[in-house]
Amino acid sequence: MRFRTRSYPFAPPEGLRRPEPRKHVIIIGAGPVGLAAALELSNHGIECVVLDDNNTVAVGSRAICWSKRSLEILDRLGIGDKAVAKGVVWKVGRTFHGDTELFNFDLLPEKGHKRPAFINLQQYYVEEFLIEAASTRPDIDLRFQNRLFDAVHHDEYVEVAVETPDGTYRLETEYLIACDGAGSTLRGLLGLEFAGELFEERFLIADIEMEADFPSERRFWFEPTFHSGQSALLHKQPDNIYRIDLQLGWDADPEVECRKENVEPRIRRVVGSREFRIDWVSVYTFQCRRLSRFVHGRVIFAGDSAHVVSPFGARGGNSGLQDIDNLGWKLAAILDRRAPPGLLDSYDRERTFGADRNIAHSTRTTKFMTPADGIERTFRDQLLKLARHAPFARAWINSGRLSTPCVYPGIRDDAPDLPISARPGSVAPDAPQRQSWLLDQFGGMVVIAGIGIDPPALPGSRPLHVEINAFVRQRYLGQGRKAVYLVRPDQVIAGRWLRTSDDELRSAIKEVYEGKR
Amino acid sequence: MTAELKMNRAPPHVDELYQDLLGSFEDLSDDQKLEYAVLMLVTLSNQIGDRKVVSEAIRLCRHVVRNGP
Numbered sequence: 001m002r003f004r005t006r007s008y009p010f011a012p013p014e015g016l017r018r019p020e021p022r023k024h025v026i027i028i029g030a031g032p033v034g035l036a037a038a039l040e041l042s043n044h045g046i047e048c049v050v051l052d053d054n055n056t057v058a059v060g061s062r063a064i065c066w067s068k069r070s071l072e073i074l075d076r077l078g079i080g081d082k083a084v085a086k087g088v089v090w091k092v093g094r095t096f097h098g099d100t101e102l103f104n105f106d107l108l109p110e111k112g113h114k115r116p117a118f119i120n121l122q123q124y125y126v127e128e129f130l131i132e133a134a135s136t137r138p139d140i141d142l143r144f145q146n147r148l149f150d151a152v153h154h155d156e157y158v159e160v161a162v163e164t165p166d167g168t169y170r171l172e173t174e175y176l177i178a179c180d181g182a183g184s185t186l187r188g189l190l191g192l193e194f195a196g197e198l199f200e201e202r203f204l205i206a207d208i209e210m211e212a213d214f215p216s217e218r219r220f221w222f223e224p225t226f227h228s229g230q231s232a233l234l235h236k237q238p239d240n241i242y243r244i245d246l247q248l249g250w251d252a253d254p255e256v257e258c259r260k261e262n263v264e265p266r267i268r269r270v271v272g273s274r275e276f277r278i279d280w281v282s283v284y285t286f287q288c289r290r291l292s293r294f295v296h297g298r299v300i301f302a303g304d305s306a307h308v309v310s311p312f313g314a315r316g317g318n319s320g321l322q323d324i325d326n327l328g329w330k331l332a333a334i335l336d337r338r339a340p341p342g343l344l345d346s347y348d349r350e351r352t353f354g355a356d357r358n359i360a361h362s363t364r365t366t367k368f369m370t371p372a373d374g375i376e377r378t379f380r381d382q383l384l385k386l387a388r389h390a391p392f393a394r395a396w397i398n399s400g401r402l403s404t405p406c407v408y409p410g411i412r413d414d415a416p417d418l419p420i421s422a423r424p425g426s427v428a429p430d431a432p433q434r435q436s437w438l439l440d441q442f443g444g445m446v447v448i449a450g451i452g453i454d455p456p457a458l459p460g461s462r463p464l465h466v467e468i469n470a471f472v473r474q475r476y477l478g479q480g481r482k483a484v485y486l487v488r489p490d491q492v493i494a495g496r497w498l499r500t501s502d503d504e505l506r507s508a509i510k511e512v513y514e515g516k517r
Numbered sequence: 518m519t520a521e522l523k524m525n526r527a528p529p530h531v532d533e534l535y536q537d538l539l540g541s542f543e544d545l546s547d548d549q550k551l552e553y554a555v556l557m558l559v560t561l562s563n564q565i566g567d568r569k570v571v572s573e574a575i576r577l578c579r580h581v582v583r584n585g586p
């Protein structure tokens with residue numbers, strides 16, 4: 001069944017009639033990141049207002065690839081199952097040069113994870129599922145057709161001015177989360193600018209509906225015969241929709257390229273004689289840029305308002321969800337007076353680090369896919385040739401290094417004999433447990449996970465007995481027989497010990513809420 | 518650091534290696550010479566596999582090229 005965009009109703013807010021009480025949190029933007037923020041705060045018992053200038057989900061070609069990490073986050077927001085059930089699960093990618101397959105990769109060769117490496121699911125579905133979930137939460141006040149047009153930062157609060165179809169009103173909030181996308185109004189109001197690179201390249205992105213027997217895998221071509229000298233990407237989505245990305249060159253005229261008479265022949269060359277219907281076509285240019293800081297007093301930036309990348313590693317929406325994963329529990333702890341406001345510095349530090357990683361990956365991919373004339377092109381072209389002859393060279397071919405979470409640096413208390421996959425700063429690896437999955441038992445609050453050891457019950461944390469099996473042994477113990485792991489509310493490992501004391505754990509928990517681990 | 522690079526990596530038979538390298542450019546056009554050099558760089562870097570060593574080699578060679586004899 002094809003997706004039908006529905007309009008969400010406008011309800012005149014109380015603020016149009018009389019001043020509303022000051023809010024704890026206002027979120028600007030009901031894209032995937034803003035909606036995730038609302039649900040994550042609600043998970044922590046924090047009320048919020050979400051303002052969006054529109055009354056529908058995102059239309060057109062936007063995110064389709066959602067990573068394993070995003071699915072784990074969506075699980076905690078209550079829509080993981082729905083997303084996976086609707087999405088197209090894939091883990092195999094094939095890379096071609098011309099018509100020759102250079103290599104293929106399996107993104108999740110290991111078993112024992114609840115979620116697959118990736119699903120493809122149109123962004124409008126993800127947003128709709130998030131809106132449905134948010135609508136069931138009494139502590140989320142979702143306001144469509146409410147456009148923020150001004151913001152004033154005071155010491156104790158932020159005041160925003162909002163335009164609706166029925167007039168304008170003002171609201172006050174302790175914290176304002178800017179999830180208003182790449183063209184962020186708030187960034188402009190605060191006079192903040194992105195720094196980074198804009199690539200002089202254009203891509204035609206077409207979503208087409210077609211009955212076809214292409215398997216659920218990612219296919220990427222360098223210089224395919226059907227699109228001479230450029231690159232192309234084909235991805236399957238639900239509802240028999242396929243995403244086709246075609247590199248066009250910087251000189252291409254977006255308006256001309258989007259004309260039906262020009263698009264159809266290009267698509268025809270990719271899909272052959274199959275019947276197809278064009279769902280959406282647009283021409284994009286891409287940037288790899290970010291704000292120098294994500295926290296500006298009581299205004300916090302997350303998602304595309306804070307950083308943008310090219311889509312070839314599927315790092316935009318996925319990293320936005322990781323921002324919220326990192327921010328939600330910290331902001332909740334601050335509002336609940338369980339942590340000092342300074343905890344937000346660790347959001348800034350960790351997520352700018354994550355953004356830099358994403359920008360570095362995305363920039364390298366873009367350079368490989370669209371090399372500048374001269375030595376960049378010589379290197380790229382020679383590597384493609386070499387990869388046909390020498391398997392080692394395949395690893396050098398960069399058609400998109402797909403989104404995985406970064407490992408936050410500087411978190412101490414490591415027991416180096418334990419496996420690297422669960423080192424401090426990384427997201428806790430999943431593993432099956434008798435009744436459920438390990439990741440379903442982490443998150444929400446600090447967990448002291450005892451593996452072969454009784455975990456103590458300490459204030460501000462929850463003890464968890466981890467059942468030992470082959471997956472837990474491989475991912476958490478290695479050659480060791482027992483260990484204690486401290487896991488943050490965002491499922492990031494905050495320390496691990498072969499043996500420890502209650503005092504040591506108590507001070508480690510305190511440090512989690514001080515942003516020191 | 519540079520001395521370390523040389524000390525650690527100077528293999529036996531350098532004269533033979535030198536001849537092999539020179540010989541490997543024979544019969545190639547100027548365009549092909551560049552392509553070949555690029556392929557060799559990638560192949561050797563891959564074999565070395567240690568980013569520090571490759572970085573040190575890059576630093577050394579760029580220094581020599583830019584600072585002349």
Ligand SMILES: Cc1cc2nc3c(=O)[nH]c(=O)nc-3n(C[C@H](O)[C@H](O)[C@H](O)COP(=O)(O)OP(=O)(O)OC[C@H]3O[C@@H](n4cnc5c(N)ncnc54)[C@H](O)[C@@H]3O)c2cc1C
Nearest residue numbers: 029031032033053063064065148180181303304316317318
């Ligand atoms: C072609 C393409 C392919 C992509 N593919 C992928 C992919 O496969 N995987 C991936 O992870 N990412 C992908 N992305 C990136 C992804 O779409 C974005 O990263 C994601 O949409 C960011 O979400 P966001 O909530 O931060 O911003 P947005 O989705 O832009 O949402 C911002 C919201 O704020 C609202 N808003 C804006 N201004 C105001 C205002 N003044 N007042 C109130 N509301 C306002 C907007 O209406 C909108 O609802 C792709 C992007 C493109 C363009």
